[in-house]
Amino acid sequence: MTRRPIGYYVHHHGAGHRARAEAIAAAIDWPIVLLGTGLGTAGIDLDDDRPISGRFDGVDETASRPAALHYAPLDHNGVRSRVARITRWIATERPALMVVDVSVEVAMLSRLASVPTIYVRLNGDRIDAVHLDAFRGATALIAPFHRDLEMALMPAWIRDKTCYLPGITAAAYPTARQDNRILVVIGRGGPPGDGAAIAQAARACPDMDWRVIGPVTPSADRPANLDLAGWVDDPGREIARAGLIIGAAGDGLVNAVLAADSPFLCIPQDRPYGEQRATARALHALGAAMTLETWPSPDQWPSLIRQAKALPPHARNRLHDPRGVDAAATWLATMAAAAVDQLEPVA
Incomplete structure (x- = not known):
């Protein structure tokens, strides 16, 4: 042929x-x-x-x-x-x-x-x-x-x-998970992350290590438990290592989170035709992620992290094909x- x-x-x-x-x-x-x-x-x-x-x-x-x-x-x-x-x-x-x-x-x-x-x-x-x-x-x-x-x-x-x-x-990575690590993922398709808001969230959870990959606006007062890594060569490995992922609802990130079987706190961004909001709503309805419409206030973070980590793994596992x-x-x-x-x- x-x-x-x-x-x-x-x-x-x-x-x-x-x-x-x-x-x-x-x-x-x-x-x-x-x-x-x-x-x-x-x-x-x-x-x-x-x-x-x-x-x-x-x-x-x-x-x-x-x-x-x-x-x-x-x-x-x-x-x-x-x-x-x-x-x-x-x-x-x-x-x-x-x-x-x-x-x-x-x-x-x-x-x-x-x-x-x-x-x-x-x-x-x-x-x-x-x-x-x-x-x-x-x-x-x-x-x-x-x-x-x-x-x-x-x-x-x-x-x-x-x-x-x-x-x-997405591919699964055989990497040991660090349960106290929060990974914030900022993609290429939208604006940079709000450095000041992320710093406030990290300050509200001093017992957690926060790491951000992707572009972030400057923060004048960055707490010691916040690491701004910028662009990284292997985001999939970072996602597999973290105890909780915070990010938008683009296909690439959603697939990577599901492949890693990671708890996910999803904050969708505006995209044409409501693409990310549709995915985020479905993930939330299926119990595969916790979804928020906007970035929460600092005092809400400890409770939100506990709730997101408590979601049953089977709800997200069935949405992924290895x-x-x-x-x-x-x-x-x-x-x-x-x-x-x-x-x-x-x-």
Whole structure:
């Protein structure tokens, strides 16, 4: 069988999209090529499509934007260049599939270029007309989370078209847990952590060692039990070592917490379509995490930590697949083989 490559489009906001793509690429028995902004030598590096302001939520304000698209700004050289680069690669390499993680526009572009698409579907209220069109046009959908975290409003036809693949980016670490360590995780997709608020929380729990990974605003009066580590090379190992994780509800962190079987106090951040809040509410309802809407006052922390640690492990264990990346790689290779079988031979 001819192994025409799989193209994998990687969105450049946050770290989760690239982490999924690289994990699958390392595990799959099929040629795969990553396409995205900021990939460098890891794939086909596309020009940036973000506005000059740098503020990017995936929606433009163009009055004439078609109803089937979210982001199609006018006279943007980066957009023009990346569309040309993607379609040129498609025309040359004739991929078996295009995995799109995530972009309605790239999914539509791939379909227009006559390529079967696999759309990575994130959680949240994504039943607007634009997303629904992308879901309809895709050969299949991937949800990088357990089906029990799905929002109740999601139509049955979308669920039926979805392959649920939790645990793609997470691996368990055989590391001794330090029960008195609190790990605060700040991701790339949102603002830096509030250094002053974290310092107050650590001061309210003097018997606990607090450690923060990720960017944090400066704190003038940092207590001795607070360590600000910044970016670290192996956040999964840090998560496995901690007695409690505090962080948002992005797929990467949620998967890592579940893989480590760590107690989790989740404070979701605002994201398009309520993605993180949907995941956080489901985790809370299933007893897999304690969820808060906002950062609590210092006096609340001792009680909250006790409650989060008391959550039953089985509630979070069942939401994780330790073979998630292998399951994703096997499924995607099977889809690519089926697509090649169905594609008409080129004369």
